[in-house]
Amino acid sequence: MTVPPVPQGKPRKAALAAWIGSALEYYDFFIYGTAAALVFGGIFFPTSDPSTETLLALATFGVGYVARPVGAFFLGHLGDTFGRKKVLVLTIVMMGTSTFLVGCLPGYATIGVTAPILLVALRLLQGLSAAGEQAGANSMSLEHSPDDARAFFTSFTLSGTQAGQILATAVFLPVAALPRESLMSWGWRIPFWLSAIVAIAGLVIRRTLEETPVFVREAARDEIPKLPLWELLRNHWADVLRVIAAALVASVSTIFTVYALSYAxxxxxxxxxxxxxxxxxxxxxxxxxxxxxxxLSDRIGRRPVFLIGTVGSAVLMFGYLWAISTGDYVLIFGLGIAMFGVIYSAANGIWPALYGEMFSAKVRLSGMAIGTQFGFAISAFAPSLADLIAGRGVGGWLLPSLLVAGACLISAVAVALSRETYRVPTGDLGVRPARVPRNAAPL
Structure with a gap:
């Protein structure tokens, strides 16, 4: 069965809106990871052992990812039932509010155990928001894109994520340079308070978004499923599992962003x-x-480009963590940029198209949200697990590197066994021919 071509979309506007929104959204998300690695241990989890403080603080970073699968079910249903735009407006409000409030929290020394409880609660709200952010932005961009440039336009969502991470790190650079007493008392709060500006700007931008032609057409034809989740689990369960496995490549990002920083x-x-x-x-x-x-993936396919990213990142992670152990800044900068800036981008830049093309428009946001968020939730605990298995001392980098290599191997196998979709028309994505009973009479 071939579905009629989708109406002409506005790919440039959708890509720009997704880029800006993701940059704003992930600024909020990544400043938490930086603060968890540098200051949250002593403020919210003071113990006699600094290593235990760091481990507990890193665990709260992972807690946000635990909330993601829950948010994926809710926000996925909302996006496939009421539209992509509503999800994108909601996520920016949730993220901005929760991040601002983190900056207002008193520490353990002031209110005791209530402080880490409130911190975890706000981190959970961040996770709920992030669950629908990328899936909504990716669905929006993909459904506005022409057939031969879907990966290019959807990649701007991930470029926005990288920009948000740049902004988050850049904001923390002058804060981290403060005297320790100032950093631990008020300095760490500044990046979180700036999220108020982020939230307002993001809300204004996302309210100008137009709904995708694909979703508008479905609504006009009354083809929107009442229970997208049931449709997803009935017809796309294998693809959901495949996305979960493939999304484990995100361990490269969490190890690079959180564990490697803490280790160094x-x-x-x-x-x-x-x-x-x-x-x-x-x-x-x-x-x-x-x-x-x-x-490149729009020309040669999704799978080969993704595999370059996964396999190459697994190899270079050994080099990067080893370089940190040597203390050689030239090696650290060279291998860190080569791995995360170049090679990991091969997988990171094309997964929005790769995953989104596995599903039909009826369940695309749900399928991407649920699949990625379960995979990301597992990846989020990679920094804590790496810290646990590394042992003490400078020479503990090998086991964390093996952990990343194992995650990348699972991801690579999942994608290698997937269908190649880069030449499939947008209207045919996720559509499978009806099954013919074995005993059916020939036509």
């Missing part, structure tokens, strides 16, 4: 500003690499 600063005792600059420069490089890899 707290274990190897390197300058935190210098290590933060590794992330800034790597993400600047990624801003150029992501759309280039996406454009």
């Amino acid at each position: 600063v707290n274990t190897v005792k390197l300058d935190k500003s210098a290590i933060l600059w590794v992330g800034v420069l790597a993400n600047i490089v990624a801003l150029a690499a992501i759309p280039l890899f996406a454009k």
Whole structure:
């Protein structure tokens, strides 16, 4: 069965809106990860052991990802039933509010155990918001894009994510340079309070978004399923599992962003500003690499480009963590930028198209949200697990590297066994021919 071509969309406007929205959204999300690695241990989880403080703080970073699968069910249903735009407006409000309130929290020394409880609650709200953010932005961009450029236009969502991470790290650079007493008392709050500006700007931008032609057509034809989740689990369950496995490649990002920072600063005792600059420069490089890899996948296919990213990142993670253990800043910057800025961008830039093309428009937002958020939830605990298995001392980098390699291997196998969809028309994505009973009479 071939579905009629979808109406002409506005890919440039959709890509720009997704880029700006994701940059604003993930600024909020990543400043939490930076604060968890640098200051939250002593403020919210004070113990006699600094290593335990860091481990508990990193665990709260992972808690946000636990909320993501729950949010994926709710926001996925909302997006496939009422439209992509409503989800994108809701997520920016939730994220901005929760992040601002984190900056207002008193520490453990002031209100005791209530402080970490409130921190975890707000982190859960952040996770609920992030569950629908990328799936909504990716669905919006993909459904506005022409058939031969879906990866290119959807990649701007991930470029926006990288820009948000650059902004988050850049804001923390002057904050991290403050004297420790100032940093621990009021300095760490500034990046969180700035989320008020982020939330207002994001809300204004997203209210100007237009609904996708695909969803408008479905609504006009009364083809929107009443229970998208049932439709998803009945006809696309294998693709959901495939996306979960493929999304484990996000362990590269969480290890690079959170664990490697903590390992470099707290274990190897390197300058935190210098290590933060590794992330800034790597993400600047990624801003150029992501759309280039996406454009390549529009020409040669999704699978080969994604596999370059997963396998290459697994190999280079060994080099990057080893470089940190040596304390050689030239090696650290070179390998960090090569891995996260260039090679990881091959997988990171094309997964919005790769995953989104596995599903029909009826369940696309639900399928992407649920599949990615379960995978991301597992990946989020990679920094805590890496910290646990690394042991103490500078030489503990090998097991965390093996952990990333294992996650990348699972991701690579899942994608290698998937269908290639880069030449499939948008209207045919996720549509399967009806099954013919074995005993049916021939025509």
